Amino acid sequence: MIQSEPQAKVAIRVRDLVVGFGDRIVLDHVDLDIREGEIIGLIGASGSGKSVLLRSIVGLVPKRAGSIEILGLNLDAPGAEGRRDLGLRCGIMFQQGALFSSLTVRENIQLPMREFLDLSDHLMDELAMYKLKTVGLPADAADKYPAQLSGGMAKRVALARALALDLEILFLDEPTSGLDPIGAGDFDALVSVLHHTMKLTTFMVTHDLDSLRNVCSRIVAIAKGRIVASGGLEAMLVSQDPWVKAYFHGARGQAAFG
Numbered sequence: 531m532i533q534s535e536p537q538a539k540v541a542i543r544v545r546d547l548v549v550g551f552g553d554r555i556v557l558d559h560v561d562l563d564i565r566e567g568e569i570i571g572l573i574g575a576s577g578s579g580k581s582v583l584l585r586s587i588v589g590l591v592p593k594r595a596g597s598i599e600i601l602g603l604n605l606d607a608p609g610a611e612g613r614r615d616l617g618l619r620c621g622i623m624f625q626q627g628a629l630f631s632s633l634t635v636r637e638n639i640q641l642p643m644r645e646f647l648d649l650s651d652h653l654m655d656e657l658a659m660y661k662l663k664t665v666g667l668p669a670d671a672a673d674k675y676p677a678q679l680s681g682g683m684a685k686r687v688a689l690a691r692a693l694a695l696d697l698e699i700l701f702l703d704e705p706t707s708g709l710d711p712i713g714a715g716d717f718d719a720l721v722s723v724l725h726h727t728m729k730l731t732t733f734m735v736t737h738d739l740d741s742l743r744n745v746c747s748r749i750v751a752i753a754k755g756r757i758v759a760s761g762g763l764e765a766m767l768v769s770q771d772p773w774v775k776a777y778f779h780g781a782r783g784q785a786a787f788g
């Protein structure tokens with residue numbers, strides 16, 4: 531696992547967060563601190579609320595109670611300037627990549643630039659090519675449409691779009707799902723390189739045991755609406771939480787870590 535700086539400042543502070551839909555409570559008084567430079571791997575059973583937690587933190591799902599601070603800004607009252615500031619400093623890559631099918635790769639990558647920056651078309655073209663290169667794609671991918679890309683390429687384009695601005699925090703929702711093990715390993719390596727070169731704080735929802743081992747600096751496990759374990763692999767392996775135990779000591783966990 532990647533080591534992180536224990537004394538770094540808190541980048542994301544979640545306190546007493548309650549989120550629900552109808553009469554179902556999905557997040558039940560969740561507390562979580564993520565420090566600058568950490569790569570967090572959020573794990574939990576299907577439907578345990580991983581994506582809901584990610585979406586709540588970025589303000590896409592309304593909360594019922596609690597508070598969320600990102601880079602020192604309280605999401606309850608960010609103000610127009612604060613909202614813009616967060617848009618510039620945080621990037622999100624969703625599970626399905628969510629590329630716009632009618633736009634080329636270049637145009638997809640340029641969307642956040644158009645929203646947040648005032649740049650000439652020429653400069654945006656140069657930046658888009660640079661971002662493509664950063665995620666390991668060839669220049670001729672720029673004029674392709676999403677339907678012409680493989681799953682792995684589409685994920686890289688989605689990452690390039692998330693990185694379109696100079697980010698401090700990157701949110702990834704199951705970035706390696708749907709990739710074969712080699713593609714997933716390549717993607718993990720890319721996330722590690724970006725972490726080292728850009729000093730990104732990364733919050734990643736994942737089911738991928740290799741990603742947890744190779745990329746994350748800390749694992750956070752969620753079950754029954756609460757954080758039930760947090761720490762390195764060693765902490766997970768000795769956790770007494772039933773779900774964490776089953777996950778790390780079950781057949782897949784044994785194959786990966788045993």
Ligand SMILES: Nc1ncnc2c1ncn2[C@@H]1O[C@H](COP(=O)(O)OP(=O)(O)OP(=O)(O)O)[C@@H](O)[C@H]1O
Nearest residue numbers: 551552556574575576577578579580581582583735
């Ligand atoms: N917009 C919504 N409206 C109603 N219920 C929702 C909504 N979004 C999520 N849920 C419910 O919240 C629960 C948690 O969903 P979430 O997507 O966070 O699960 P997850 O842990 O990410 O699962 P998976 O690993 O399968 O992606 C699920 O029961 C889901 O049906």
